[in-house]
Amino acid sequence: xxxxxxxxxxxxxxxxxxxxxxxxxxxxxxxxxxxxxxxxxxxxxxxxxxxxxxxxxxxxxxxxxxxxxxxxxxxxxxxxxxxxxxxxxxxxxxxxxxxxxxxxxxxxxxxxxxxxxxxxxxxxxxxxxxxxxxxxxxxxxxxxxxxxxxxxxxxxxxxxxxxxxxxxxxxxxxxxxxxxxxxxxxxxxxxxxxxxxxxxxxxxxxxxxxxxxxxxxxxxxxxxxxxxxxxxxxxxxxxxxxxxxxxxxxxxxxxxxxxxxxxxxxxxxxxxxxxxxxxxxxxxxxxxxxxxxxxxxxxxxxxxxxxxxxxxxxxxxxxxxxxxxxxxxxxxxxxxxxxxxxxxxxxxxxxxxxxxxxxxxxxxxxxxxxxxxxxxxxxxxxxxxxxxxxxxxxxxxxxxxxxxxxxxxxxxxxxxxxxxxxxxxxxxxxxxxxxxxxxxxxxxxxxxxxxxxxxxxxxxxxxxxxxxxxxxxxxxxxxxxxxxxxxxxxxxxxxxxxxxxxxxxxxxxxxxxxxxxxxxxxxxxxxxxxxxxxxxxxxxxxxxxxxxxxxxx
Ligand SMILES: Cc1cc2nc3c(=O)[nH]c(=O)nc-3n(C[C@H](O)[C@H](O)[C@H](O)COP(=O)(O)OP(=O)(O)OC[C@H]3O[C@@H](n4cnc5c(N)ncnc54)[C@H](O)[C@@H]3O)c2cc1C
Numbered sequence: 001x002x003x004x005x006x007x008x009x010x011x012x013x014x015x016x017x018x019x020x021x022x023x024x025x026x027x028x029x030x031x032x033x034x035x036x037x038x039x040x041x042x043x044x045x046x047x048x049x050x051x052x053x054x055x056x057x058x059x060x061x062x063x064x065x066x067x068x069x070x071x072x073x074x075x076x077x078x079x080x081x082x083x084x085x086x087x088x089x090x091x092x093x094x095x096x097x098x099x100x101x102x103x104x105x106x107x108x109x110x111x112x113x114x115x116x117x118x119x120x121x122x123x124x125x126x127x128x129x130x131x132x133x134x135x136x137x138x139x140x141x142x143x144x145x146x147x148x149x150x151x152x153x154x155x156x157x158x159x160x161x162x163x164x165x166x167x168x169x170x171x172x173x174x175x176x177x178x179x180x181x182x183x184x185x186x187x188x189x190x191x192x193x194x195x196x197x198x199x200x201x202x203x204x205x206x207x208x209x210x211x212x213x214x215x216x217x218x219x220x221x222x223x224x225x226x227x228x229x230x231x232x233x234x235x236x237x238x239x240x241x242x243x244x245x246x247x248x249x250x251x252x253x254x255x256x257x258x259x260x261x262x263x264x265x266x267x268x269x270x271x272x273x274x275x276x277x278x279x280x281x282x283x284x285x286x287x288x289x290x291x292x293x294x295x296x297x298x299x300x301x302x303x304x305x306x307x308x309x310x311x312x313x314x315x316x317x318x319x320x321x322x323x324x325x326x327x328x329x330x331x332x333x334x335x336x337x338x339x340x341x342x343x344x345x346x347x348x349x350x351x352x353x354x355x356x357x358x359x360x361x362x363x364x365x366x367x368x369x370x371x372x373x374x375x376x377x378x379x380x381x382x383x384x385x386x387x388x389x390x391x392x393x394x395x396x397x398x399x400x401x402x403x404x405x406x407x408x409x410x411x412x413x414x415x416x417x418x419x420x421x422x423x424x425x426x427x428x429x430x431x432x433x434x435x436x437x438x439x440x441x442x443x444x445x446x447x448x449x450x451x452x453x454x455x456x457x458x459x460x461x462x463x464x465x466x467x468x469x470x471x472x473x474x475x476x477x478x479x480x481x482x483x484x485x486x487x488x489x490x491x492x493x494x495x496x497x498x499x500x501x502x503x504x505x506x507x508x509x510x511x512x513x514x515x516x517x518x519x520x521x522x523x524x525x526x527x528x529x530x531x532x533x534x535x536x537x538x539x540x541x542x543x544x545x546x547x548x549x550x551x552x553x
Contacts, residue, residue: 003029003088004036006112011152013040014108014517016086018075018094020047025090030066041065044517046084048075053270054209055218056081058507058519060229064175069519075099082106083525084517085149091115097125104129109146113138150515157350157513158183158337160326162319163194164498165491166354167306168506173352174313176510181346182310183337185358187322189310190303193356193452196377198399198407199499200391202244202297205260205271211527212461216497218520219504224296226503230308237308239300242400243390245279247435248289257292269295283392286437291394299391299399299407300499320345328364328488335487350513353467354491357455364488367470368463369533372453373495374417376424377409378432384445386436396431408432408442409449418451425449457493463530464491464505465512473534482531489513490530 007013017025026045033043044067052072059068071078075094079102087108093116100122113126114137127133130142155178159166162184170180186192201223204216230236248254260266261273272293279287310317324340328351335351336344357372359365385398385406392398399407408431411424428449429442457463467490472483489509494501508525511518518525526532 003112004032004038006088007033007036007040007043008038010040010087012042012044012516013088014044014046014084014086015088015090016084016106017045017047017090017092019090019092020049020070026068030061030063033066034063039065042067042516044084045069046071046082046086046517048073048078053217053221053265053267055214056520057218058222058225058504060225062229067516069517076102079103079106081521081523082517083522087111089113091118093117094122097122100125100129104131104140104142107140109141111140113140153513153515154349155179156348157181157352158335158346158348159352159354160184160328160337161354161356161358162186162189162306162321163192163354163356164190164302164306164309164502165194165356165494165505166352167309168502169352169354169491169509170317171309171312172503172506172510173513174316176514177316178510179316179318180313181318181320181337181348183323183326183346184319184321185324185326185340188303189306189321192358193454193494194302194306194498196407196409196450196452197301197379197405198239198299198402199302200244200297200299200393200397200399201497201499202246202294202391202393203271205257205266205292207256207260211524214521215461215524215527216500218524219497219500222504222507222519223500223502226507227300227305230312233298233300237300237304238402239298239304240400240402241296241298244294244297245274245283245287245291245390245392246294247279247287247291247392247394249394251289254289257290282390283388285386297391299402302499305499305502318346325361328362330486333487350487350489352489352491352509356492356494357453359455359490359492364485365467365490365492368467368490368492368530369458369537370463370493371456371458372416373456374413374415374451374453375410376413376420376428376449376451377407378425378428378442378445378449380406380408380432380442380445380448382406384442386432386438386441392435394431394435396428396435398432398435416453420447420449420451422447424451454495455493456495457533458536459532460495461493462491462495462501462505462528463493464508464528465489465525465530468531468534470534470537473538475538477535477538479526479529479531479535482534484531492530 046069049070057070085108131138159169159182203220206213233239233241276290279291337346339345408428433441466484467488469483
């Protein structure tokens with residue numbers, strides 16, 4: 001049976017390919033999809049590759065109807081972490097039979113299998129799991145219960161908050177045909193945490209490639225790809241992919257970094273360890289313990305990223321800005337948003353809370369363990385700032401000068417003072433002096449900068465997904481059994497990495513709302529689930545906020 005005959009009359013068609021190879025099969029598939037007037041609205045290809053860093057990689061496509069997920073993992077690992085139900089499977093020269101059960105667990109009823117190089121044992125194992133072989137492949141059938149597929153959503157949402165989280169949510173939902181009403185208390189985008197002149201973007205490294213490292217890598221790489229699709233950093237929005245040099249704190253830190261580098265797993269365009277002479281040559285300043293160079297890292301102005309994201313939404317976006325303090329109430333099967341004056345400003349079955357630190361004051365999210373962490377960035381004029389070819393960081397960061405301003409930051413404070421203060425500026429200046437090994441750096445700089453409030457969860461990871469109903473939570477020990485608010489989702493807790501969390505978190509949430517294959521491993525999806533705090537509260541665990549920096553590990 002031709003694939004085109006199989007995908008006819010379906011809204012979505014998912015293909016799993018055990019070997020992406022040089023991408024020619026994917027290209028041919030997309031071409032066939034483009035040419036077929038009876039194509040499914042959405043073609044989703046999930047393919048294994050060995051040419052990328054470990055994990056799932058969602059690769060934005062020029063056509064909104066096509067999604068490509070490349071997975072750099074062995075087949076068994078990929079299947080264990082996959083949340084997709086393929087309608088068509090290509091198997092090429094696969095080894096052993098351990099993949100068969102996990103594959104059958106995921107496969108959609110009636111799916112077609114095409115294979116190359118299967119041995120008798122593999123065919124028998126597949127047949128035992130429900131793959132019925134015929135002339136040119138196999139069809140999957142089973143009596144085992146399947147999870148019901150997500151019903152087609154009603155594609156209307158209110159997104160509350162026009163910082164990077166909300167603007168990315170609007171963009172990724174509109175890309176799927178959703179009508180989005182973006183609601184904001186201020187008259188413009190990015191007037192709170194996302195209002196800094198420059199945010200740094202870079203990945204995180206660790207010896208054990210732990211969950212935060214895997215998540216930030218996925219987020220960083222997806223952000224770079226999505227920004228390129230928007231038109232590019234420095235073109236579609238303000239910023240520069242000038243590179244980030246993260247200096248080592250001390251000799252011990254350098255030793256750990258050398259051990260990571262000696263594994264030889266990091267592609268040089270992602271991260272390169274520089275010994276002191278190389279780091280000093282690049283920087284023109286002392287770097288006694290060397291550092292990591294992230295060549296594709298840099299800085300961007302979050303507000304301009306917000307505008308570029310919203311520009312991609314077209315007519316599907318309605319802006320309701322200047323609404324004052326907005327509240328939500330349930331109205332039948334929908335949510336109603338009211339502005340500060342009590343007037344209704346929007347209604348939809350789905351609400352995305354992207355309200356940053358403001359979520360702590362909304363009835364529906366007040367139980368989430370979110371904290372507002374004050375941060376002050378210092379703005380230095382050229383005569384007060386060391387001139388750098390790239391972003392320099394360690395426990396603080398210093399950007400190259402842009403539009404006549406160098407940004408140095410940022411403090412971490414527990415108080416709620418919105419005013420600039422001299423003590424915070426002194427902290428920033430002291431860190432700058434340490435960074436550039438110059439005790440006179442920034443001497444005489446006038447008090448200038450900006451104060452913002454990061455929204456931080458106890459584990460410092462974002463909250464992405466349907467929000468739990470703490471009052472109705474019950475005594476479950478499993479995320480999937482936690483009671484949730486109907487139609488209420490969160491994109492919160494972006495802490496110090498909002499620039500890179502925003503695109504991937506929005507993409508993940510949009511995929512969840514659509515019932516699409518997810519762009520992340522299930523273990524990572526669970527690590528972001530807002531309901532994790534219901535389980536943790538029950539276990540009565542305590543998670544102090546570690547002393548982290550805006551950019552450091
Ligand atoms: C000093 C400092 C330095 C930072 N440095 C970096 C960095 O280098 N790199 C990086 O990636 N990140 C950095 N961050 C973090 C980054 O700024 C945040 O993670 C990001 O901006 C969060 O975006 P957001 O959309 O979640 O929140 P916000 O930008 O705060 O947006 C939330 C929006 O919701 C609106 N809102 C909230 N409640 C309501 C309500 N009830 N009614 C109506 N509107 C409401 C708010 O007005 C606001 O506009 C830094 C943050 C600070 C404070």
